[in-house]
Amino acid sequence: xxxxxxxxxxxxxxxxxxxxxxxxxxxxxxxxxxxxxxxxxxxxxxxxxxxxxxxxxxxxxxxxxxxxxxxxxxxxxxxxxxxxxxxxxxxxxxxxxxxxxxxxxxxxxxxxxxx
Amino acid sequence: xxxxxxxxxxxxxxxxxxxxxxxxxxxxxxxxxxxxxxxxxxxxxxxxxxxxxxxxxxxxxxxxxxxxxxxxxxxxxxxxxxxxxxxxxxxxxxxxxxxxxxxxxxxxxxxx
Numbered sequence: 001x002x003x004x005x006x007x008x009x010x011x012x013x014x015x016x017x018x019x020x021x022x023x024x025x026x027x028x029x030x031x032x033x034x035x036x037x038x039x040x041x042x043x044x045x046x047x048x049x050x051x052x053x054x055x056x057x058x059x060x061x062x063x064x065x066x067x068x069x070x071x072x073x074x075x076x077x078x079x080x081x082x083x084x085x086x087x088x089x090x091x092x093x094x095x096x097x098x099x100x101x102x103x104x105x106x107x108x109x110x111x112x113x114x115x
Numbered sequence: 116x117x118x119x120x121x122x123x124x125x126x127x128x129x130x131x132x133x134x135x136x137x138x139x140x141x142x143x144x145x146x147x148x149x150x151x152x153x154x155x156x157x158x159x160x161x162x163x164x165x166x167x168x169x170x171x172x173x174x175x176x177x178x179x180x181x182x183x184x185x186x187x188x189x190x191x192x193x194x195x196x197x198x199x200x201x202x203x204x205x206x207x208x209x210x211x212x213x214x215x216x217x218x219x220x221x222x223x224x225x226x227x
Contacts, residue, residue, distance in 0.1 A: 004158075031213050042202055042217035043159065056214060090158050094213065101147035101166065101206060104215060106158035 003027055004107035006091050012113045015081060021110045023074040023091030030096030032074040033104060034066060037088045043106075049074060050096055081114045088112075117142045117207050121218035128193055128225050136188040136221045138203030148186050149215065150179050151202040159202055162188075193225045 151159035
C-alpha cells in the first residue's frame with residue numbers, strides 16, 4: 001500500500017463531462033505533484049504545488065485545472081478533455097523545498113479513459 | 116538541458132542470472148539521483164536516492180551506485196518477482212526546483 005492515496009482508480013468520461021481527480025497524503029509533505037503517464041513512457045510532470053502554492057505549470061492545457069485546498073490534498077479538475085488525454089494520472093508528494101533532496105512518493109494513479 | 120538515458124530498454128534474465136541496468140545523465144548540478152520500480156498499472160515505487168559520486172545503496176538483491184556521469188542498478192541473483200520497469204530520475208540544483216527528469220526506463224523480465 002502506498003502512502004499517497006488517489007481516487008478514483010479508474011475513470012471513464014465523455015469529452016463534454018466535468019470530473020475531478022483527488023489525491024491525499026498524510027506524511028506532512030509540503031510539495032505535491034501531478035504527472036501524466038502514457039503507456040510505455042515515463043511520467044511527465046504537469047504541475048507542482050509547494051506550500052499550497054502553484055510553483056510549476058509545465059504549459060498544461062487549461063482543460064486541466066489543479067487545486068490544492070490544503071497541505072494534504074491535491075485535486076485535478078478536468079473539463080472538455082480530448083481522447084489523447086487518456087492516460088494514467090499520477091500524484092506524488094515530497095517533503096518540499098528546503099528540507100533536503102528527498103524522494104517523491106507516488107500514488108498508484110487514476111487510469112483515465114476519454115470516450 | 117538536463118537529460119537522462121537508460122539502457123538497455125528491455126532486459127530478459129533467467130532466475131539467478133545477475134546483471135546491471137545503466138542510467139547516464141547530463142544535469143546542471145546534481146541534487147539527487149533516484150531509482151524507482153514500476154509494476155504495470157501501479158505508480159512508481161521509490162527504491163534509492165544517491166547524492167554524490169562514489170555513493171552506494173543496497174536493498175535485498177539490488178545495489179545502486181553513482182559516478183559523475185552515470186548510475187548503475189545491479190541486480191544479484193534476480194527472482195521472477197523482480198520483473199518490473201526500473202526508472203531513473205535526476206533532480207537538478209538550478210533554481211531550487213523540485214522537478215524530476217525521468218529516463219525512459221528499463222523493462223526487466225526474469226524468467227523462472
